[in-house]
Amino acid sequence: MTLRGCLARGVKVLAAGLVLLAVLVYFYFVLPFWGIPFNAQRHGRPPITPPWALECWLWEDDVNTGAFVAELLEGYAKHDIPVRTILIDSPWSTRYNDFTFDEERYPQPKEFIRGLKDKGYRVVLWMTSMVNRTNPDTSIRDASDWFEEARKNGFLVADGAIMRWWKGRGGCIDYTNPAAMAWWRGMQDQVLDLGIDGWKLDGADTLCFTLLFGKIPFPYFKTHRGYMTTRGYMDHYAREEYRYGLTKNPEFVTLIRAYDTPYAHPEGFAPIDAAPVTWIGDRTHTWKEGTDSVNEKDLMTKKGANRGFEAAIRDILLSSKRGYCVVGDDIGGYHGGSYIPPRLYMRWAQFACFNGLFLNGGHGERRMWMRTPKELDVVRKYSWLHTELVPYMYSHVVRCHEGGKPLQRPLDKGKYHFMFGDDFLIAPIYRDSRTNTVEFPKGRWRYLFNEAEVIEGPATVTRDFPLTEYPAYIRDGAIIPLNVCRAYTGFGDEQSQGYVTWAIYPNGANVFTCHNTDKSGATTVRVAEKTGSLDISFDGVQKPHILRILMPEAPKTVQLDGKDLAETTDWRYDETNRRLWIKTASYTAGQYRIAWK
Numbered sequence: 163m164t165l166r167g168c169l170a171r172g173v174k175v176l177a178a179g180l181v182l183l184a185v186l187v188y189f190y191f192v193l194p195f196w197g198i199p200f201n202a203q204r205h206g207r208p209p210i211t212p213p214w215a216l217e218c219w220l221w222e223d224d225v226n227t228g229a230f231v232a233e234l235l236e237g238y239a240k241h242d243i244p245v246r247t248i249l250i251d252s253p254w255s256t257r258y259n260d261f262t263f264d265e266e267r268y269p270q271p272k273e274f275i276r277g278l279k280d281k282g283y284r285v286v287l288w289m290t291s292m293v294n295r296t297n298p299d300t301s302i303r304d305a306s307d308w309f310e311e312a313r314k315n316g317f318l319v320a321d322g323a324i325m326r327w328w329k330g331r332g333g334c335i336d337y338t339n340p341a342a343m344a345w346w347r348g349m350q351d352q353v354l355d356l357g358i359d360g361w362k363l364d365g366a367d368t369l370c371f372t373l374l375f376g377k378i379p380f381p382y383f384k385t386h387r388g389y390m391t392t393r394g395y396m397d398h399y400a401r402e403e404y405r406y407g408l409t410k411n412p413e414f415v416t417l418i419r420a421y422d423t424p425y426a427h428p429e430g431f432a433p434i435d436a437a438p439v440t441w442i443g444d445r446t447h448t449w450k451e452g453t454d455s456v457n458e459k460d461l462m463t464k465k466g467a468n469r470g471f472e473a474a475i476r477d478i479l480l481s482s483k484r485g486y487c488v489v490g491d492d493i494g495g496y497h498g499g500s501y502i503p504p505r506l507y508m509r510w511a512q513f514a515c516f517n518g519l520f521l522n523g524g525h526g527e528r529r530m531w532m533r534t535p536k537e538l539d540v541v542r543k544y545s546w547l548h549t550e551l552v553p554y555m556y557s558h559v560v561r562c563h564e565g566g567k568p569l570q571r572p573l574d575k576g577k578y579h580f581m582f583g584d585d586f587l588i589a590p591i592y593r594d595s596r597t598n599t600v601e602f603p604k605g606r607w608r609y610l611f612n613e614a615e616v617i618e619g620p621a622t623v624t625r626d627f628p629l630t631e632y633p634a635y636i637r638d639g640a641i642i643p644l645n646v647c648r649a650y651t652g653f654g655d656e657q658s659q660g661y662v663t664w665a666i667y668p669n670g671a672n673v674f675t676c677h678n679t680d681k682s683g684a685t686t687v688r689v690a691e692k693t694g695s696l697d698i699s700f701d702g703v704q705k706p707h708i709l710r711i712l713m714p715e716a717p718k719t720v721q722l723d724g725k726d727l728a729e730t731t732d733w734r735y736d737e738t739n740r741r742l743w744i745k746t747a748s749y750t751a752g753q754y755r756i757a758w759k
Contacts, residue, residue, distance in 0.1 A: 206435030208487040209404075210563045211518070212413040213556045213679035214284050215360070215439050216488065217246030218545050221523030223496070226253060228268040234529065235283065241531050242648070243542045244549045247284040249362055249417070249523060254287060257305045258294045258329050261349040264301050275356040284359040286417060290366035291399050292325070293318060294332035309333070317342035319395065320372050320383035327366050334370040337398040339386035347406060354407070360415040360439075361407060365431065367399040368392065400436040415439050417519075420481035420489050423469070430484050439519055440489050442477040445469050447498035447526060449506060449594050470495065471510055472592045475578045478517060482570040482580070487562040489570065490519025493541075494526060502526045504533065505594055505629065508540040512632040513590050515544040516582045518555060518569045540630060543650045550653055553643040553662065553679055558583045560677040576601030585640035586610075589633035598633050599624040606638035606669065613712065614740070640667045641674035641687050646708075658708055661745065666711045668696055678703055694759035700752030709744040709754070717742060717758045723751045 220234060231248060238245050256262045263271035278285050295309035309332060313322030318333035325333060336342045371392050372383040381392040390398075400418055407414035415438045419431040422443035432440065448470035474491045481489045493510045494502040514520045522528060522541070530538045558569045571581040578590045579601060587607060589600040602619035609615040611631045616638075617623060627633055636642075644663040646654035654663050662676070668691050675686045683703040690697045698709065716735040720727045720742075727733050733744040742756065 205430075205433055205485060207565065208434050208485070208559075208562050208568070209436070209438045211438045211488045211556075211559050212415065213552055214246050214413065215415045216518060216552045216555045216559070217520070217549055218244050219247040219249055219286075219519065219521045219523070220245045220528070221249035221251055221521075222528045223251050223523065223525055224500075226251065226267060228274050231278075235278075235281075237529050237531055241538060241542065243530060243538075244545050245283065246549075247286055247359070248278060249286045249288070249521075251288045251362065251523075252329065252364075253297075253300045255300065257300050257302045257308060258297050258332070259289055259292055259335075259349075260302075260305075260308065261289075261352050263353070266301060271353075272356055275353075275358065279357055285357075286360040286362055286415070287353060287358055288362045288364060289403075290327075290329070290364045291335050291337075291370070291395075292327060292329070292332040292366045293335055294330045295324060296332075297330045299329075312342075312345070315341065315345070316386065317345055319370060319385050319390070323373055323383070325366075325369050325371075325373075327369050329366075334367070334395065336385050337395075337402045338390070342386070343402075350406070351410075354410045357411070359411060359413065360417060361403055363400065363403055363416050363418040363432075365419055365443075367396045368427070368431070370395045396431065397433050397436075400432045404436045404438070417441060419443055420486040421477055421484055423473070423477065430481070430486065432486075434485050434487075437486055438488065440481060440486050441491050441519060441521060442474060442481055442489065443469075443491075444496040444524075445471070445474045445491055447495040447502040447506065449592070471506060471513075472578075474510075475513065475590050475592050479570065479572040479578060479580055482568045483572050485568060487559055487568040488518030490514055490517040490521050492524040493520070493522045494524065496524035498525065500526050503594075504537050507533070507537055508629055509591050509632075511541045511544050513588075515548040515551075515632075516570075516586065516588045516634065518559070520545065520548045536629065543630070544632075546648050547651045550644045550646050550651060550663075551642075553645050553676055554583060554585075556679050557643065557675065557677045573601075573603065575603070582634075585637045585642060587635040587637070589635075591627065591633065596626045596628065597624060598627055600633050600635070602635070607635040608638065608667065608712075610634040610636055636665075636667060638667050639669035639672045640665070641672055641689055642666075643674070643676040643685075643687075645679070653710065654708065661706045661708045663708045663710055666698070666709060668712065675702075678705065695755055695757040698754040698756070700749070704749065704752070706747045707745075709742070709746075711742040711744070711756070712740060713742045713756075713758075714740055715758055717756045719755075719757050720744060721755045721757075722746065722749060723753050 256264050268274055275285055293309055293312045294305050297303050312318050317336055319336045322333045324331050335346050372380040374380045382389050404416045417439045418437055420440035420442055421430050446469055450470050450472055478489050493514050494507045527533060530541050555569060562568050573579040576589055578592055580588055582588050589598060591598050600623050602617050602621045604619050607617045607619060642665040644653055644665060646663045647659035649655035666689055668689055671690045673688045675684050677684050685702040685705055688699045720733045735742050
């Protein structure tokens with residue numbers, strides 16, 4: 163054979179080898195972990211997250227007892243910090259995922275849950291898909307008999323292969339086996355029937371695979387219905403737990419991971435259609451991702467597990483870009499011991515205010531009254547602002563479910579800049595500095611904390627932001643529904659309770675449809691500037707409301723449905739803040755005309 167022939171044959175062999183390698187990589191890594199193609203066949207539209215899950219969540223992971231839950235909630239109520247959901251993390255059960263309360267930690271669980279519910283709290287419990295043989299920190303540490311019962315009955319995937327995970331050793335429940343599900347659901351019903359409102363679905367599902375020769379992970383395994391990939395199991399886990407929860411509670415949610423670093427499941431952990439509330443994995447009480455000694459290749463190792471605030475911002479926005487609608491993370495970070503730097507805590511809480519999920523919890527001191535007075539004030543203020551924004555957020559959640567954009571929309575310009583809904587521009591402070599640069603898109607933008615400060619975009623502005631303020635700007639033309647019942651944010655006060663507050667920034671003709679959080683239907687508000695007057699109309703479900711209208715001068719007349727409203731009784735003008743306030747308990751047609759000429 164000639165030299166040319168040998169070379170040609172060598173090239174063919176090399177090409178064939180590369181094709182074989184590509185096929186092996188595809189079937190070993192891409193298909194079983196990511197799916198085909200990455201997003202298209204896996205994801206449906208996001209579900210409608212119930213309004214309660216958009217309010218503030220609280221949890222801790224250092225004490226894990228019913229007494230400490232009570233102390234936390236009593237302290238937050240005493241210091242007037244809003245909490246709607248209490249998340250009870252592990253270990254709360256006698257064995258991991260036996261769904262039986264450890265009554266040493268949580269005495270009288272039925273009364274405990276009922277007491278929380280009677281006070282208006284929602285309760286979410288931690289779980290995974292693992293049936294453990296050994297448990298490092300539950301009251302029953304050796305669960306061999308329980309595990310063997312599941313394995314012998316065929317309730318576990320991969321013939322009961324034992325996986326090592328961060329909460330011990332066990333096997334994955336088989337979601338395709340009806341008998342396994344009857345056993346599993348029978349245990350879950352112990353707490354579901356107490357009226358809990360959701361599961362935190364932790365990520366042990368990613369560890370479900372076959373161990374070849376007892377050591378080599380192989381991402382295909384046997385189930386009751388045949389072989390399944392790790393990716394397929396993750397989707398079963400997410401969808402089946404969410405589906406079954408909804409059969410018990412129509413407002414049930416799951417808190418599940420969305421996207422977490424560029425190296426782990428870049429297609430997203432949970433299928434979007436089974437992800438009503440998401441977080442982006444455990445972060446540390448630090449500003450930066452990693453340290454000087456940690457490079458990006460170390461990111462998924464223990465050495466590189468120091469993933470801080472900047473990485474959290476990045477991954478929340480990447481989750482939103484992939485289509486997840488309600489995303490957040492632990493304020494201040496999850497890992498890192500008891501110390502959380504105060505400025506980091508405050509800036510993280512401010513950023514979380516403009517996430518779908520406001521989640522205060524993890525390791526470290528979460529009793530705000532035990533932290534600095536400034537932290538207490540900042541977290542209180544931004545917790546209430548987030549709570550006030552629930553009608554606005556919920557309306558965008560419904561829109562997203564119907565085919566619209568997610569709640570947070572990353573922008574091409576500006577470091578980590580994003581739109582929060584259609585009307586807020588957020589430029590996160592991602593480092594320990596009061597100075598931040600804001601890149602404004604086209605339009606007229608008002609600073610949330612001084613609405614007289616106006617920026618005409620496109621523009622670039624670098625300025626200082628005090629620790630009590632944040633780079634949040636409102637678009638002129640915005641119509642924002644709010645639920646206000648405190649005076650901390652300036653959008654109203656205690657007298658606003660029971661009314662929908664509409665913050666209106668007139669600029670041409672604009673419209674907003676509010677999907678009411680009581681599920682009564684929708685209310686649409688239209689605003690149109692005219693020469694010398696402003697028209698505002700209401701359509702749909704009627705609600706008592708307060709109009710908070712940016713207006714450069716006091717009006718001459720204010721009419722509702724053709725009748726003059728009385729100054730001081732029905733409306734007032736705040737000259738200092740250039741605000742017209744109109745309070746209406748009921749109306750006929752809902753047609754306002756405000757004239758100043």
